[in-house]
Amino acid sequence: xxxxMVAAIETRSAQGIAxxxxxxxxxxxxxxxxxxxxxxxxxxxxxxxxxxxxxAWKTLAAVGAxxxxxxxxxxxxxxPGPGTGQxxxxxxxxxxxxxxxxxxxxxxxxxLPDLQPIVAEVSRQSLTSxxxxxxxxxxxxxxLRAAWPFPPEELTxxxxxxxxxxxxxxxxxxxxxxxxxENPTFPPALDLLDHLGAEVIGVGLDSDGIxxxxxxxxxxxxxxxxxxxPRAQNPTGITMTAKRAKAVARLLAASSAIVVEDDxxxxxxxxxxxxxxxxxxxxxxxxxxxxxxxxPDLRLAAAGGAAxxxxxxxxxxxxxxxxxxxxxxxxxxxxxxxxGPVGQVETARVEYGxxxxxxVQALGQHGLEATGTDGINVWVPVADERSALVQLAAQGIxxxxxxxxxxxxxxxxxxxxxxxxxxxxxxxxxxAAQVAEAAGVRTLVSG
Ligand SMILES: Cc1ncc(COP(=O)(O)O)c(C=O)c1O
Numbered sequence: 001x002x003x004x005m006v007a008a009i010e011t012r013s014a015q016g017i018a019x020x021x022x023x024x025x026x027x028x029x030x031x032x033x034x035x036x037x038x039x040x041x042x043x044x045x046x047x048x049x050x051x052x053x054x055x056a057w058k059t060l061a062a063v064g065a066x067x068x069x070x071x072x073x074x075x076x077x078x079x080p081g082p083g084t085g086q087x088x089x090x091x092x093x094x095x096x097x098x099x100x101x102x103x104x105x106x107x108x109x110x111x112l113p114d115l116q117p118i119v120a121e122v123s124r125q126s127l128t129s130x131x132x133x134x135x136x137x138x139x140x141x142x143x144l145r146a147a148w149p150f151p152p153e154e155l156t157x158x159x160x161x162x163x164x165x166x167x168x169x170x171x172x173x174x175x176x177x178x179x180x181x182e183n184p185t186f187p188p189a190l191d192l193l194d195h196l197g198a199e200v201i202g203v204g205l206d207s208d209g210i211x212x213x214x215x216x217x218x219x220x221x222x223x224x225x226x227x228x229x230p231r232a233q234n235p236t237g238i239t240m241t242a243k244r245a246k247a248v249a250r251l252l253a254a255s256s257a258i259v260v261e262d263d264x265x266x267x268x269x270x271x272x273x274x275x276x277x278x279x280x281x282x283x284x285x286x287x288x289x290x291x292x293x294x295x296p297d298l299r300l301a302a303a304g305g306a307a308x309x310x311x312x313x314x315x316x317x318x319x320x321x322x323x324x325x326x327x328x329x330x331x332x333x334x335x336x337x338x339x340g341p342v343g344q345v346e347t348a349r350v351e352y353g354x355x356x357x358x359x360v361q362a363l364g365q366h367g368l369e370a371t372g373t374d375g376i377n378v379w380v381p382v383a384d385e386r387s388a389l390v391q392l393a394a395q396g397i398x399x400x401x402x403x404x405x406x407x408x409x410x411x412x413x414x415x416x417x418x419x420x421x422x423x424x425x426x427x428x429x430x431x432a433a434q435v436a437e438a439a440g441v442r443t444l445v446s447g
Pocket of ligand 1: 105159160161162163186229234262264289290291296300301
């Protein structure tokens with residue numbers, strides 16, 4: 001192997017060595033798991049200094065092509081690419097033609113605010129004069145800052161909460177870093193962290209939020225990032241209490257991790273928003289989503305907090321899209337400030353709360369204790385995930401399997417987006433009976 005590598009290296013600089021080995025890895029000539037020669041062996045064979053080879057190794061490790069494993073040596077790593085995104089795919093891979101598809105995690109379109117009057121107003125404006133305008137419309141910036149759960153050092157608007165998480169994680173997380181997440185959590189976040197080559201540590205939740213004992217243990221691994229969902233946690237529907245948030249902040253104060261909070265449900269969450277940024281503003285980045293409250297196709301979210309992170313995100317974005325459409329930002333500002341849409345979102349929040357509570361209560365009457373005190377999702381324990389999915393699918397009902405949400409498998413679950421089921425009539429009660437049956441628990445109350 002050493003001879004083949006030497007033959008493939010045309011330019012004996014750090015860059016030339018990295019490029020040649022990179023080509024061997026992506027071409028499959030050095031398969032995943034191959035142990036590479038030591039720095040000393042390769043430098044001797046190439047007649048270059050060990051520093052040159054070690055710089056090449058660093059470049060290859062930074063792009064995820066190779067992985068140093070201490071005394072064991074350096075190995076070819078599975079490259080990010082087609083293999084990633086798998087968890088998310090597993091949530092959405094159902095047949096897609098259910099009579100009632102509750103697998104999606106999306107809001108009820110009937111409860112989204114009406115865009116028509118607002119779009120008509122915005123169409124008469126010209127909102128961008130140069131490519132170097134500030135990325136956020138000044139009035140929207142002021143509105144968001146005033147509504148932020150703590151005074152943000154910096155604030156920006158990007159294309160959705162997931163885009164915010166992606167951009168922030170790319171700034172904060174380096175290959176091999178540890179990242180703490182709630183277990184279970186949002187599958188695309190796990191896919192993203194896999195893609196970045198992070199080592200994910202899952203910490204369980206109770207009804208008040210992330211477990212303190214679990215978090216304390218995880219922080220010993222010195223993570224670079226802690227990803228939390230303070231409200232309507234997806235999939236469990238748990239909202240963190242103020243008391244828990246304070247205790248979490250106390251633990252985090254002793255670490256150097258950046259806290260990334262994803263308030264993806266925003267205005268349709270009914271719990272009081274608490275933020276770790278209240279105590280650690282210079283190390284917290286808070287994301288506020290608008291997809292659930294104002295519509296996924298607005299593709300907007302705000303991210304604010306630690307300037308060290310937000311500035312890096314906006315600077316990097318200048319060599320990409322630059323900003324999120326100011327036309328859409330202007331629509332969002334109107335949606336957040338005009339009484340009509342504000343009232344519609346308030347109605348949606350109340351209605352979601354009603355749907356969720358009705359469902360959880362009805363499941364309880366069938367002896368099934370589900371989690372879900374906020375947002376549009378309910379997390380239901382089942383005896384066997386696969387057979388519950390199949391049984392519900394046979395009745396035309398799609399739900400999400402629990403497995404893709406899990407870092408460490410802890411029982412079988414379903415995530416059900418109950419926010420999509422109208423509460424008029426007895427549709428929710430009938431659904432609860434079907435879910436309880438599929439969950440394989442004994443029915444305590446019949447009928
Ligand atoms: C926890 C979490 N983060 C992010 C998102 C994606 O939000 P957005 O549509 O704003 O990208 C979702 C959507 O379900 C979510 O549940």
